[in-house]
Amino acid sequence: MKVTPLSGFPEFLPAQRVVEREVIASLAHTFELHGFAGIETRIVEPLDRLAKGGEIDKEIYVLRRLQAEGESAAADADKQLGLHFDLTVPFARYVLEHAGHLEFPFRRYQIQPAWRGERPQEGRYRQFTQADVDIVGRDVLPFHHDVEVMRVMVDALEALPIPPVSFQFNNRKLIQGFYRGIGVPDVTAAIRTIDKLDKLPEEAVAEMLVSDAGATPEQAARCLELATIRVPDTSFVAKVRALGVTDDLLDEGLAELAAVVEGCSSVDHQSVTVEANLRIARGLDYYTGTVVEIFMAGYERLKSVGGGGRYDALATDGRATYPGVGVSFGVSRALVPLVADGVLSGSRSVPSAxxxxxxxxxxxxxxxxxxxxxxxxxxxxxxxxxxxxxxxxxxxxxxxxxxxxxxxxxxxxxxxxxxxxxxxxxxxxxxxxxxxxxxxxxxxxxxxxxxxxxxxxxxxx
Amino acid sequence: MKVTPLSGFPEFLPAQRVVEREVIASLAHTFELHGFAGIETRIVEPLDRLAKGGEIDKEIYVLRRLQAEGESAAADADKQLGLHFDLTVPFARYVLEHAGHLEFPFRRYQIQPAWRGERPQEGRYRQFTQADVDIVGRDVLPFHHDVEVMRVMVDALEALPIPPVSFQFNNRKLIQGFYRGIGVPDVTAAIRTIDKLDKLPEEAVAEMLVSDAGATPEQAARCLELATIRVPDTSFVAKVRALGVTDDLLDEGLAELAAVVEGCSSVDHQSVTVEANLRIARGLDYYTGTVVEIFMAGYERLKSVGGGGRYDALATDGRATYPGVGVSFGVSRALVPLVADGVLSGSRSVPSAxxxxxxxxxxxxxxxxxxxxxxxxxxxxxxxxxxxxxxxxxxxxxxxxxxxxxxxxxxxxxxxxxxxxxxxxxxxxxxxxxxxxxxxxxxxxxxxxxxxxxxxxxxxx
Incomplete structure (x- = not known):
């Protein structure tokens, strides 16, 4: 039988696998030094937990037994299982299912593959490994954990022999407060629109802010003005203040973003840079405060190699709400291109010395x-x-x-x-x-x- | 949304996960001390490589994208993908696909989950982790690798804090030669029948040897006589000789089995015992020499917690044949019951000291x-x-x-x-x-x- 590679399912040769293995071991080591518990979840979740009507739905892989005798697909729908497409959905379910046996705040890391049936391209695979760190509280989770979890990932990536990475932080409260302060009618739509700045020219985004978020052309211009602020320190606070907008949520967002940027910069890092980049919005609706995207030098074409943020309701079970903050590093997204380009390789194909x-x-x-x-x-x-x-x-x-x-x-x-x-x-x-x-x-x-x-x-x- | 556990998909709480993590780290450490390269394969294989018309076919999980637009299931059949149900099928494919980039004999270990849609019960899960070590040659693979790979697994399990395990060895050449020597008409059917001795009483097996393998009642009795031989050393050689059967293949099998038992006993082990057990046959047709099953004291109800053997054609691609020998340890099969019974637990739920x-x-x-x-x-x-x-x-x-x-x-x-x-x-x-x-x-x-x-x-x- 002829064997051909399967597009979107990269596999490493033994010496290449050394790179992945050492990177994963290093990430786990850093996460454990910070006291995060390593868990693994099963790879399947009930379909109704995975499919939420969003863009990603059509990329979900559904499981079916080859010879499911007497079970029609329709009759079986209520117990249909799909492969998880990230590590956040299974983690939220794990927290709800095991809440009675966990201690909160619960700090965990998880390094596992996930699956998406999307069109394969560089940095985008159908099976890909991610490394996530999250801290989840029951009902409350103090803000200082935002700083903590981001510092953990800064430490973890600093320890890897990959090209320099840049953590670009923003804060949803800052954006929301600013938009509210200048009177944009649909703040949520405006955030979703500003997130398209990496794909569309500024003029197109300005037009969409008017058409989709109900902004005036003047408001749209001020949203774009905010989005151009990008500095490697807390000087963004003065720059935003200079725009003359007053709003309580804006103040809160400025203080939080300053604390995150300061907290992540305070450690001595060689290959990690930290920035406040006020165009970072992250499309996902569940972020409520800190947001971050991580970029790798020379590999900006991959878009981000990681990201995350604060979500005030990761999960809820009627009795309690579980707020969380976390950040994810795309192990496959970063390593597969680095290995393919020969930037990283294993020193030998066997462990034997x-x-x-x-x-x-x-x-x-x-x-x-x-x-x-x-x-x-x-x-x-x-x-x-x-x-x-x-x-x-x-x-x-x-x-x-x-x-x-x-x-x-x-x-x-x-x-x-x-x-x-x-x-x-x-x-x-x-x-x-x-x-x-x-x-x-x-x-x-x-x-x-x-x-x-x-x-x-x-x-x- | 109410969250209920999913039957057959066991998940560990953080302190329990410590057990699994330490066991996997210990296994990997031993395998690497012996120079085995750790690889991982993608979790999917083309369906025509997985489904071979055997018992296992109906347990295979097939993947389908949730909204595969315009693709009918039938039209899509030729590129259907299924989850691997063991680590041998994907390893054989990996060897064929990457043969030009591998050095033979190729010594690899692989610790990954596999999936079977079978009825969940203790020791049998729908997602389960296995640890496999194999050595594969191109066209030839000297016998001494049989001894080597079994010693590696003896060392690996000796290092684990699990209850004592017993390696029970046999050799297909020994059985085949003996059956041929006494004139059993259908040797393959006889092996498949004798493998049922752990489920059926001796009388039933004797009757089936007559009805299914064409043996005379006298031949059936001698097959059972061979199967009763079970010793912790090489004294089985004299016991088999005493049965008075002469056959070249039998001689070869006796010599090989003696070498494996001696090789695995020669190391100083506390919690591993080694036996020649001549009723071990292993149903799978591809074994051609050494076979082994591993049992755990106090957990005999799980049947074996591991097994393996020699296969003279793990894979073939027209240009070359790849003979191999390997052994697998059922990490989930052993650990999930041990953790559930409280025999093994983690000393704390977080890494923090x-x-x-x-x-x-x-x-x-x-x-x-x-x-x-x-x-x-x-x-x-x-x-x-x-x-x-x-x-x-x-x-x-x-x-x-x-x-x-x-x-x-x-x-x-x-x-x-x-x-x-x-x-x-x-x-x-x-x-x-x-x-x-x-x-x-x-x-x-x-x-x-x-x-x-x-x-x-x-x-x-």
Whole structure:
């Protein structure tokens, strides 16, 4: 049977998978340092929880058993299941289902795939892995958690060997308060319209503000004026004040945005920049305060590689409302292009730091014993699959990127001599299986960063 | 909207998830020490690759987009996708698709969920996680890899804090050679019949050997006689020889099985036992040599918690054949019952080792700074969500299982005193954020093993 790749379902080769694995391990490590619990949810949700009549509905994958005997699709509709298309819907359901067993505020991270049946293109896949961090309260969730969760993601992305990323923050209260303050009739429609600024020219957006949100041309011009404010610090406060609009919600939004920008800038970061960008709106209606989009240098064509914000009602079950704040990083969206472009690669295709050579099949048990001794000391290794000529065994290691080959030779008197060769330098030295170890940087596969791309990054970071 | 659990889709609470996470990390660690590359495959395969006309077909979940405009189900059949029901089918496809980019023998592990629409029951779920290790060659794969891959799984399960497991080995060549040697007409049917010994009484199996495999009653009796042999060492060789059957394939099977039992017994294991059990056949037709089933003490009702074997043609693409040998451990099948029974639990519901208390909201930045210092030294911690009374903050830690609470008090002269309280003992001592660290066993959540069950296990292992 001929095997062809499936469009929209990227798969990594073993050395490429090292990149994904190390990135996921690093993200999880940072999230755990901040005390976030790692959970996983089942991949399916009832269809009525997924499909909300929005744009995304037609991209939902629905499940059906191949031979669902006697069950017509229609009769089965009430228990139809679909694959989740993000990690927010399943998380909200998890919170409601398990609320009685959770402690609030509940801080969780979740790194899992999601599925959307959309047209595949660079950065957009039908199966894609996301990394989400959220904090959810019961009935109340103090604002300082907005600052906290955004700082966690800043720390997490700072620790990754990816191109520099920019966190662009805004606040829904700020926009809403400003629009209300200048008297725009339909504030919600205006926010949805201003969100199109990355796709449409300013004039077109201005016209839509008039036609769709009922704004006057003067109001539309002031909305656009607000949206042009973009600064790397809290100087946006003075710039907004200079526009002369007074509104309580605007004041609240300005104070919150300033706290988030300040809180995220206060840490010492090399490859993360933080900005207040007042055109960021995020189309989704459920955001109620802080909003953020994350962009990656050199990959602006992917649009954002992450985003999130504050939602005052992530979920509600009649007894309680669960406000939350969170942010998501698109692991596949960022890594698949970076790996395809050769910016990131794995240092080898196997975990083995050492290949234990085999002189002849009769001595395989001795080679196995040497490997066991090395493994007991935490050194990943494998034993040569055949007692081929040593040159061939070295090539076996070389093709997999294994840096060291171990040789044990026993002389006529039964005395065994151990030597280990660094096949990169050709250096071969005596070694004791009970004490030898490779340099720390050779112990495990690592991510190599290439400078061959347009990004300015350290080599082999 | 009312939320009810979905039968067959088990989900872990945060502290339970610690068990799964640590088990998966331990498995991956062992597999990597042995040089196996960790890969993941997409969760979907073309339906014609999944559905082979067997028992499992009706359990396959097929995907369909919710609003696949203009695509009738029939017209779309040739590109229909289903969820994989094991990790072997996708692995075989991965090998064929990427053969030109892989180095053989290719040694990989894969820890991912799979899906089957079967009736949910204990140990059987609609979504379940498996951990597979396989070695695949191109055209040839020496027998010693059978021993190798089984030793890897023995090592991996030995490292887990689960009840003792038993590896029960047999060899298809041994059974086939024996059946051929005594003249059973339909050897394949006989193997499939003898595999039913765990469900049917011996008399019924004997009758079926006559009716389905064309055996005489005498041949059926000798097949059953072979199947009763079960020993923890290589003494099965003499017992089979004593049955007086001569056949080349039988000899080969005896030698291979002896090598596997010896190879897996030679390592020093506490909680893994190894047996030759000549009634193990494994129904699947593709096994051609070594076969194994893994059972867990006290949980025999789950049937096996793992299994695998040798297949001389995992995949073939016209140019080459890919023989393989592998073994799978049912992570969900073993862990969901162990967690439900309280045998295994997580030591806490969050990664945090320390809760940094907050005296008043004005001092939150100082608490954040203390947390940052601890995190920079690898200590997971969180800051109290509110400046409540210290008693309430301590209860916040206690409910999550966080062992330490940090107190910083600044006197009128601006001098800050740091103290840390072990809330289990009540012990409170002065501490320096730049040097204090918790004992290693408190640093991360761990798996607790309860002796409350029928299993003899160490507590808090």
């Amino acid at each position: 050492v290949l234990v050579s085999v002189a002849d099949e009769a001595s395989r048990p001795e080679a196995d014993d040497i490997a066991a001794v090395l493994r007991a000391r935490g050194i990943p290794c494998e034993v040569a699959p055949s007692a081929a000529k040593f040159g061939k065994q070295i090539r076996h290691a070389d093709r997999r990127g294994i840096p060291y080959v171990w040789f044990a030779t026993t002389d006529a008197d039964g005395v065994t001599t151990h030597e280990v060769k660094d096949i990169r330098s050709g250096n071969q030295v005596p070694a004791d299986p009970d004490s030898w170890k490779p340099p720390a940087e050779d112990l495990r596969p690592t991510i190599r960063v290439s400078t061959g791309s347009t990004n300015e990054m350290e080599q082999d970071q | 320390v809760l940094v208390s907050v005296a008043d909201e004005a001092s939150r930045p100082e608490a954040d700074d203390i947390a940052a210092v601890l995190r920079a030294r690898g200590i997971p911690c969180e800051v109290a969500p509110s400046a409540a009374k210290f008693g309430k903050q301590i209860r916040h830690a206690d409910r999550r299982g966080i062992p330490y609470v940090w107190f910083a008090t600044t006197d009128a002269d601006g001098v800050t005193t740091h103290e840390v309280k072990d809330i289990r003992s009540g012990n409170q001592v002065p501490a320096d954020p730049d040097s204090w660290k918790p004992p290693a066993e408190d640093l991360r959540p761990t798996i607790r093993v309860s002796t409350g069950s029928t299993n003899e296990m160490e507590q808090d292992q």
